[in-house]
Amino acid sequence: MTPPNDNEADEPVVLSATASLRASATVYGVLTVSVRRFYDQLLESASRLINDVGADQFTFCAAIALAATACEVAAGTAAATIAKEKYGSPTDEVMKLSVRTFDLGVERIRNTWNVIANDAVQDQAFWVEFTKHLDRRNSVVHTGMVKDPPIRKGDEPVGRSATKADAEASVDVAHQLIEHIKTVLRGHGFDSYA
Numbered sequence: 001m002t003p004p005n006d007n008e009a010d011e012p013v014v015l016s017a018t019a020s021l022r023a024s025a026t027v028y029g030v031l032t033v034s035v036r037r038f039y040d041q042l043l044e045s046a047s048r049l050i051n052d053v054g055a056d057q058f059t060f061c062a063a064i065a066l067a068a069t070a071c072e073v074a075a076g077t078a079a080a081t082i083a084k085e086k087y088g089s090p091t092d093e094v095m096k097l098s099v100r101t102f103d104l105g106v107e108r109i110r111n112t113w114n115v116i117a118n119d120a121v122q123d124q125a126f127w128v129e130f131t132k133h134l135d136r137r138n139s140v141v142h143t144g145m146v147k148d149p150p151i152r153k154g155d156e157p158v159g160r161s162a163t164k165a166d167a168e169a170s171v172d173v174a175h176q177l178i179e180h181i182k183t184v185l186r187g188h189g190f191d192s193y194a
Contacts, residue, residue, distance in 0.1 A: 037074075039070045039071075039073040039077065040070075042066055042067075042069055042070035042073060043066075043067060043070040043174055043178065046063040046064075046066035046067045046070065046167070046171050047171055049062055049063040049066065049167070050063045050164060050167045055164065057162050057163070058162075059167075061140040061167075063170065063171060064170040065140060065141055067133065067167075067170040067171045067173075067174035068103075068133070068141075068174070070174055070178065071103075071104065071174050071178065072102050072103050073102075074177070074178045075109075075113060075177075078181045078185050079102060079113055081190060082117050082184075082185070082188050082190075083116050085188060085189070085190075086116065103134070104130075104177070105130070105131060105134040110122060117184050117188070119184050121180065124176075124177075124180055126180070129172075129173040129176075130173045130176070130177055132169070132173075133169065136162070136169075136170055137170065139159060140162050143159060145160060145161065146159050146160055146163075
C-alpha cells in the first residue's frame with residue numbers, strides 16, 4: 001500500500017485495513033515501528049539478571065552465559081545476512097558453523113566472519129576484554145566458577161564465585177561487540193540494524 005502523498009513528508013499517511021469482521025479503519029498520524037532483535041533481548045535479560053534483587057553468584061553465572069549467547073546469535077545472524085546479500089544465500093561454511101554456534105572466539109569461525117563481513121573483529125579495541133569474557137563464560141558454564149587465571153589442582157578446577165563485577169564486564173563487552181556487528185551490518189547496507 002502506498003501513502004496518498006508519498007512525496008510530501010509532512011502530510012499524514014492514511015492506512016486502511018479490513019479485519020475478519022469486515023470492519024475497516026482509517027488511521028491518521030505517524031507510525032513508528034521498533035524492532036527488538038533476539039540478541040538484543042538476550043542481552044537486556046542478562047542486564048536485568050545482574051540487577052535483580054537477591055542476585056547471587058549463580059545469577060551472575062547465568063548473566064555471563066546469556067551475554068555470550070547474545071554475541072553468538074548476533075554474529076551468526078549477521079554472517080548469514082551478509083552472506084545472503086553477497087552470495088544469494090548463506091554460504092555452506094556459514095551454515096555449517098552456525099548449526100552449533102557462531103562464537104567469534106573460535107579462530108575458524110572468526111576467519112569466516114572476517115571474510116564474509118570484510119571485518120577484522122579481533123583488531124577492535126574491545127577484543128582483549130571480549131576474550132576475557134569468553135574465558136569467564138567457559139569457566140562458569142563448565143565449572144560454575146570463574147578461574148582468573150585458570151588454575152587446576154590435580155583434576156579439580158580451582159576458582160572463585162562469579163561476582164556482579166564479572167557479570168557487568170561480560171555484559172558491557174557483549175554490548176560493544178554487538179554494536180560493532182550492527183555497524184558492520186549497516187556498512188553492508190542493512191540500515192535497519194540501528
